[in-house]
Amino acid sequence: MQALSALFPPNEFSLIAVILGLPALGAFVNGVFGKRLGKEGVRLMALAAVVGSFLASIVAFLMLRSSEQTQFTWTAWHWLDLSTRNGLGRAPVDVAFMIDRLNSVMMLVITGVGSLIHLYASSYMWDDTRADGGYHRFFAYLNLFVFSMLVLVLGSSLPILFVGWEGVGLCSYLLIGFWYSDNANASAGKKAFIANRIGDFGLLVAMALLVVYTGALDWTGINMGSGGLIEPVKIWPLGRGIPEDSFIPAVVRGFLNTEVNVTAATLVALMLFLGAAGKSAQLPLYVWLPDAMAGPTPVSALIHAATMVTAGIYLICRLSGVFLLSPPAMAVVAVIGLLTALLAASIGLVQNDIKKVLAYSTVSQLGYMFLGVGVGAFTAGFFHVFTHAFFKACLFLGAGSVIHAMHVGIHDTNASQDMRHMGGMRKWMPITHVTFLVSCLAIAGIFPFAGFFSKDEILLHAFGNKIVPPMGSGWQAPDWFGPMLYVGGLAGATMTAFYMFRAYFLTFWGDFRGWKVNPALAAHGHDHHGHDDHHGHDDHHGHDDHHGEYVHDPNREAPAPHESPWQMTIPLAVLGFLAVVAGFFNATMFQHFGLDLTFLHHWLEPVFRGAEYSVKVREGVDLHKLELVFGGIGFAIGCLGIGIAYFVYMMKNGEPTRVLAERFPRLYRLLSDKWRVDELYEATVIGQVDALADSANKFDKWVVDGVLAKLTSAVVAGFGVVLRAAQTGMVHAYAFFMVVGLGAMGWYFTKPHPVLEVRDAGPGKVVLEASAGLGYEYKWHSKDPETPDEDVWSLRRSIEIDAPKDGETKRVRLQVKNAFSRKAIVELEIPTLAAKGGERTSAIQGGNLR
Amino acid sequence: MIPLEYYLVLAALIFTVGAVGFLVRRNLLVQLMCLELMLNAVNVTLVAFNRFRQDDHAGQVFAFFVIAVAAAEAAVGLAIVMALYRLRRSVRSDEADLLKN
Numbered sequence: 001m002q003a004l005s006a007l008f009p010p011n012e013f014s015l016i017a018v019i020l021g022l023p024a025l026g027a028f029v030n031g032v033f034g035k036r037l038g039k040e041g042v043r044l045m046a047l048a049a050v051v052g053s054f055l056a057s058i059v060a061f062l063m064l065r066s067s068e069q070t071q072f073t074w075t076a077w078h079w080l081d082l083s084t085r086n087g088l089g090r091a092p093v094d095v096a097f098m099i100d101r102l103n104s105v106m107m108l109v110i111t112g113v114g115s116l117i118h119l120y121a122s123s124y125m126w127d128d129t130r131a132d133g134g135y136h137r138f139f140a141y142l143n144l145f146v147f148s149m150l151v152l153v154l155g156s157s158l159p160i161l162f163v164g165w166e167g168v169g170l171c172s173y174l175l176i177g178f179w180y181s182d183n184a185n186a187s188a189g190k191k192a193f194i195a196n197r198i199g200d201f202g203l204l205v206a207m208a209l210l211v212v213y214t215g216a217l218d219w220t221g222i223n224m225g226s227g228g229l230i231e232p233v234k235i236w237p238l239g240r241g242i243p244e245d246s247f248i249p250a251v252v253r254g255f256l257n258t259e260v261n262v263t264a265a266t267l268v269a270l271m272l273f274l275g276a277a278g279k280s281a282q283l284p285l286y287v288w289l290p291d292a293m294a295g296p297t298p299v300s301a302l303i304h305a306a307t308m309v310t311a312g313i314y315l316i317c318r319l320s321g322v323f324l325l326s327p328p329a330m331a332v333v334a335v336i337g338l339l340t341a342l343l344a345a346s347i348g349l350v351q352n353d354i355k356k357v358l359a360y361s362t363v364s365q366l367g368y369m370f371l372g373v374g375v376g377a378f379t380a381g382f383f384h385v386f387t388h389a390f391f392k393a394c395l396f397l398g399a400g401s402v403i404h405a406m407h408v409g410i411h412d413t414n415a416s417q418d419m420r421h422m423g424g425m426r427k428w429m430p431i432t433h434v435t436f437l438v439s440c441l442a443i444a445g446i447f448p449f450a451g452f453f454s455k456d457e458i459l460l461h462a463f464g465n466k467i468v469p470p471m472g473s474g475w476q477a478p479d480w481f482g483p484m485l486y487v488g489g490l491a492g493a494t495m496t497a498f499y500m501f502r503a504y505f506l507t508f509w510g511d512f513r514g515w516k517v518n519p520a521l522a523a524h525g526h527d528h529h530g531h532d533d534h535h536g537h538d539d540h541h542g543h544d545d546h547h548g549e550y551v552h553d554p555n556r557e558a559p560a561p562h563e564s565p566w567q568m569t570i571p572l573a574v575l576g577f578l579a580v581v582a583g584f585f586n587a588t589m590f591q592h593f594g595l596d597l598t599f600l601h602h603w604l605e606p607v608f609r610g611a612e613y614s615v616k617v618r619e620g621v622d623l624h625k626l627e628l629v630f631g632g633i634g635f636a637i638g639c640l641g642i643g644i645a646y647f648v649y650m651m652k653n654g655e656p657t658r659v660l661a662e663r664f665p666r667l668y669r670l671l672s673d674k675w676r677v678d679e680l681y682e683a684t685v686i687g688q689v690d691a692l693a694d695s696a697n698k699f700d701k702w703v704v705d706g707v708l709a710k711l712t713s714a715v716v717a718g719f720g721v722v723l724r725a726a727q728t729g730m731v732h733a734y735a736f737f738m739v740v741g742l743g744a745m746g747w748y749f750t751k752p753h754p755v756l757e758v759r760d761a762g763p764g765k766v767v768l769e770a771s772a773g774l775g776y777e778y779k780w781h782s783k784d785p786e787t788p789d790e791d792v793w794s795l796r797r798s799i800e801i802d803a804p805k806d807g808e809t810k811r812v813r814l815q816v817k818n819a820f821s822r823k824a825i826v827e828l829e830i831p832t833l834a835a836k837g838g839e840r841t842s843a844i845q846g847g848n849l850r
Numbered sequence: 851m852i853p854l855e856y857y858l859v860l861a862a863l864i865f866t867v868g869a870v871g872f873l874v875r876r877n878l879l880v881q882l883m884c885l886e887l888m889l890n891a892v893n894v895t896l897v898a899f900n901r902f903r904q905d906d907h908a909g910q911v912f913a914f915f916v917i918a919v920a921a922a923e924a925a926v927g928l929a930i931v932m933a934l935y936r937l938r939r940s941v942r943s944d945e946a947d948l949l950k951n
């Protein structure tokens with residue numbers, strides 16, 4: 001360990017380069033040379049890259065544990081300098097990374113779960129024929145994702161985080177649309193990308209605001225400058241508001257001009273939350289995550305359950321100092337989290353696609369995490385990220401395993417994921433069954449599985465916490481706020497337990513509803529290709545049967561589904577095991593029995609130390625006493641959900657749901673249509689954008705193309721047609737025009753064309769100046785227009801005379817003679833100063849009086 | 851001393867002969883000669899004006915410039931006439947209309 005510390009000093013911790021570099025190398029090698037490497041080579045490269053990164057992460061974690069430093073930093077290079085408010089200071093942005101107590105845990109989860117899922121995917125994707133050259137492309141993207149995610153969590157400033165943030169968004173897009181030949185998959189990828197962009201806008205605005213109000217973008221700088229965030233900011237009216245003399249009635253104007261002030265912290269926190277809501281699929285931007293299940297199942301497990309979607313929670317934990325300055329923003333986070341949890345859970349109740357159930361469950365659980373961080377229980381929220389990564393990844397991989405087994409008999413993508421076609425799978429898939437059950441227990445919050453501890457802690461703090469505003473003044477959540485969050489959370493937890501066990505019972509119990517199992521057929525093709533024999537069927541039939549309308553025929557004969565190969569079951573087993581034990585990393589309630597199982601709490605303490613000043617316990621609430629009571633309630637609620645699911649789907653075989661659906665058909669349709677949120681967006685936002693795009697298109701077609709381009713070109717072409725007649729190519733013609741022009745110029749120059757100007761020259765004086773010309777000579781009549789001042793031709797071009805008195809004008813005359821002795825006369829009326837009201841400047845083109 | 855007007859009238863006559871010749875003849879060699887006539891008419895006016903302005907030599911210097919330019923122009927012009935002859939087997943200027951329209 002000491003040798004390692006010497007090799008990697010805390011302020012020059014280049015081990016981060018290894019952790020980051022290996023997945024990047026894997027992505028590069030697989031992406032560029034993947035075709036030549038072959039599948040074996042790609043698998044080796046991808047796995048080696050991620051496992052190597054995982055091992056390096058473990059080393060880094062252990063070093064951090066034994067070190068006295070709270071963080072290790074590594075600066076790759078200096079990127080740019082931003083000037084801060086009014087250009088007074090500079091906020092340097094370095095390409096710098098750091099490992100501290102918060103992101104070291106994330107790093108382990110990303111690389112650890114990532115390794116398991118890479119192993120799983122190496123088998124799952126082995127015989128994929130749906131996208132050409134798919135295998136190396138898939139692993140290039142997956143490695144790139146791990147790299148981007150590591151950049152996201154290890155970056156030591158907001159811009160670096162943003163680079164990773166966009167990187168994971170890109171990988172998410174690429175992997176959702178991995179089977180791009182199917183239009184639905186491609187548009188699901190696009191939807192994810194666009195929904196995320198809305199969130200990214202918030203993040204960018206937050207960055208700009210942070211530069212203005214804290215003068216820094218790195219974590220330490222933001223925390224040090226966070227005092228500047230208390231400053232109030234006027235957000236309405238824009239500019240100076242509606243002016244007094246506008247046509248808008250005074251009442252309306254007064255209303256519109258009402259000043260709205262918030263603190264900068266609220267603004268920054270809400271903008272950050274917009275970004276977090278995009279990435280972590282919260283209201284109103286959650287709609288992309290259920291559609292993201294169009295990607296391959298390992299992708300859903302890694303990106304859309306375990307890692308990327310938790311980036312929003314990580315962001316809030318990381319900038320908890322900013323969020324805590326704004327109780328309103330914290331309340332918004334908590335309420336949005338709760339609403340998302342409830343909405344997604346209610347949709348999950350009626351979904352039939354197993355991956356859709358898990359997707360809505362993910363949205364719901366992410367809502368719980370936001371509820372946790374929104375009430376200031378950062379450790380609890382982060383703990384749920386940690387446990388959720390294991391059990392949800394396990395659930396997704398289990399679902400993938402089941403779907404894979406279903407492909408023996410059903411080759412339609414949607415039909416193979418439909419739980420109505422499953423049932424009784426536990427007979428054939430014992431390992432998948434046990435791990436799925438364990439994870440279901442964990443997510444349902446059954447003691448002593450992982451989800452119990454994390455969810456319980458969130459609900460406990462939701463009940464008891466309150467956020468104290470900075471300096472003790474400002475908006476504060478009312479007393480009923482905590483209990484409301486708690487009751488809502490319990491309702492969501494019941495639904496979670498119900499729909500997860502609904503999925504479990506429908507999939508693994510009862511009779512198999514997919515097809516008629518004929519064991520004689522099962523012998524075909526077995527043991528010929530080793531582990532991947534079951535993919536063989538896909539090869540024959542192809543994965544793309546689903547283009548046609550699938551008609552389910554339960555009487556068709558096919559071989560029995562069977563357990564997945566070891567590459568898929570080992571990750572399941574490891575994740576299932578973690579789903580059981582991960583809760584003990586922060587099982588605070590064991591303190592009542594003298595057991596200190598609060599590793600995570602102690603570990604994260606330095607990170608969230610500042611929260612002590614803002615996060616208090618509500619008066620009259622003893623969290624310590626309530627902990628066991630609430631634990632019992634949570635357990636009971638979980639059991640209740642499971643009990644209902646058991647009653648409905650095991651004892652009554654699903655009959656009560658049909659009755660309910662018939663009695664409340666509109667409610668049922670509303671739920672199965674996902675509250676028609678997509679339709680709402682389609683009708684409002686997307687419709688408006690489409691209309692805007694339409695009018696922009698029309699403008700482009702008629703105004704830009706029609707008037708600006710075609711009309712101008714037609715005018716020029718018309719001139720061309722006319723002028724072309726003059727372009728004879730004959731030298732004489734050109735010479736003739738030249739001679740004519742020469743003659744015209746000669747005619748012009750034989751006559752004088754004088755211009756006379758007058759301008760002020762000091763008090764009471766004006767200067768008259770005549771233009772020069774070929775041999776011009778002048779005779780001035782400045783006193784009397786009829787008689788010249790001197791009766792000789794002179795070369796004096798300008799004279800100075802007395803200005804006319806106020807209210808009077810003066811007339812001057814000038815005679816000009818040119819080299820040909822031809823004469824011209826100019827007369828000018830010098831205006832009075834008062835009439836012109838300013839400076840006296842005028843000119844007159846010479847007219848020939850004679 | 852011969853008055854200035856005499857020179858100017860002579861120059862105007864020569865210039866007119868050159869200009870009209872340039873316009874009415876179609877043989878490029880003749881047209882080049884007409885060009886020389888016009889240039890030399892201008893030279894006559896320049897030198898004549900200079901004769902009546904003793905303190906200034908700009909007119910004479912300018913006449914030398916015109917002669918130099920005329921020499922260069924004759925060289926280039928004859929080369930063009932040669933090239934045209936090789937292309938068209940003719941030195942008629944109304945057949946050299948490749949640039950029309």
